[in-house]
Amino acid sequence: MMKIHFVGAGPGDKELITLKGYKLLSEADVVIYAGSLVNPELLEYCKEGCEIHNSAYMDLGEIVDVMKKGVKENKSVVRLQTGDFSIYGSIREQVEELAKEDIGYDCTPGVSSFLGASSALGVEYTVPEISQSVIITRMEGRTPVPEKESIESFAKHQTSMVIFLSVQEIGKVVSRLIEGGYTEETPIAVVYKATWKEEKIVKGNLKNIADKVKEEGINKTALIMVGEFLGKEYNYSKLYDKEFKHEYRK
Structure with a gap:
């Protein structure tokens, strides 16, 4: 059964997407990306013919409709979210709507x-x-x-x-x-x-x-x-203090 792939795009630099996120993005048939926040250079990883949607111009219903259509057509769908979607990512509302349609999903974290x-x-x-x-x-x-x-x-x-x-x-x-x-x-x-x-x-x-x-x-x-x-004030940690003993350094 096909499912939606939520992928954290990273903070901006196109090379700061995770390796797994890059793999999913490069193999996707459909990509819905947060255009107001995601660096568009990341779309250079998409394969030729990939169907790309900018969610900055879409409401929740339109986003879910694209997801449903992609799954119905047995396509790989990636929802590319800014940074890591666990912080102000609005992922919950999308997941709740997918559940109503009995559509599964997985999540690949990104760099916030x-x-x-x-x-x-x-x-x-x-x-x-x-x-x-x-x-x-x-x-x-x-x-x-x-x-x-x-x-x-x-x-x-x-x-x-x-x-x-x-x-x-x-x-x-x-x-x-x-x-x-x-x-x-x-x-x-x-x-x-x-x-x-x-x-x-x-x-x-x-x-x-x-x-x-x-x-x-x-x-x-x-x-x-x-x-x-x-600020300028700083204290060294104990971790590498030669006087500090632990299980790896006696």
Whole structure:
């Protein structure tokens, strides 16, 4: 029985799709890709004659109709999602609709943009004795978020934070981060289109980042990264400390 293949496209760079994702994409008869977010260079991997649909112009019903038609015609169908579909990927609603039609699916994970952004900066979100947790969130907009998951409530933890889908209101984000507990001197970075050729990095602190971002004209497709993991303070881990013994190194 044919099934739909959900594939994470990676953060942007066409070479950052997984090997399995590349294989599925190159063998697909039908590809539905998130055109507003996925690098179109990835479509160069598609075989000649592949039927390609840009979901930026489609609603859920139209997307599912294309999937149903492909399965009915015994074709290999790939749903190419941005980054990794487990974060703001809208995969659940598609899966629920497929279940109604008794259509199966599988998932091939991708590299999330929040990982691409940290690589662009050459930083770790988890720094010994500085931050050992990462909060991934977004600010409410046309789509609300639970009240208990507000920017202010997360800011109280003073840990590493990555904020998606919110750079268009960077000033408001900054105000709420400060209200939650971060100081004005807290380091922050905004990464526009991480790993793309157009990638742009803006660094600063909560006091000046909004002006810097506006000067660069960034108002979408960017991640906000905030926390002391971006600062100068660092502690070495115990893992490779010659005085630290474990089962592999006595």
